[in-house]
Amino acid sequence: xxxxxxxxxxxxxxxxxxxxxxxxxxxxxxxxxxxxxxxxxxxxxxxxxxxxxxxxxxxxxxxxxxxxxxxxxxxxxxxxxxxxxxxxxxxxxxxxxxxxxxxxxxxxxxxxxxx
Numbered sequence: 001x002x003x004x005x006x007x008x009x010x011x012x013x014x015x016x017x018x019x020x021x022x023x024x025x026x027x028x029x030x031x032x033x034x035x036x037x038x039x040x041x042x043x044x045x046x047x048x049x050x051x052x053x054x055x056x057x058x059x060x061x062x063x064x065x066x067x068x069x070x071x072x073x074x075x076x077x078x079x080x081x082x083x084x085x086x087x088x089x090x091x092x093x094x095x096x097x098x099x100x101x102x103x104x105x106x107x108x109x110x111x112x113x114x115x
């Protein structure tokens with residue numbers, strides 16, 4: 001969801017930004033990065049699961065991407081997009097990943113089933 005209200009450093013959200021330069025003829029549209037659906041995973045109790053999330057993410061402006069976990073267990077390399085999780089109990093874990101280009105962010109959720 002894009003919030004077209006006036007951007008504020010105190011309000012979270014995604015903003016569509018258009019910048020017109022008066023000294024030159026430029027028009028810049030900042031678009032959010034893309035994050036494809038991440039397949040649900042199956043994990044093994046006590047065995048580290050490693051997923052490279054880099055191939056699922058792209059940015060239309062070729063900006064550097066920043067990865068983060070917004071919900072769920074595990075660790076994620078902010079630059080590499082490598083997600084790691086070692087399950088210590090059986091169950092189904094829901095993980096939400098965010099990818100940002102420094103201005104806008106998109107999120108996707110996937111699950112890990114551990115028996």
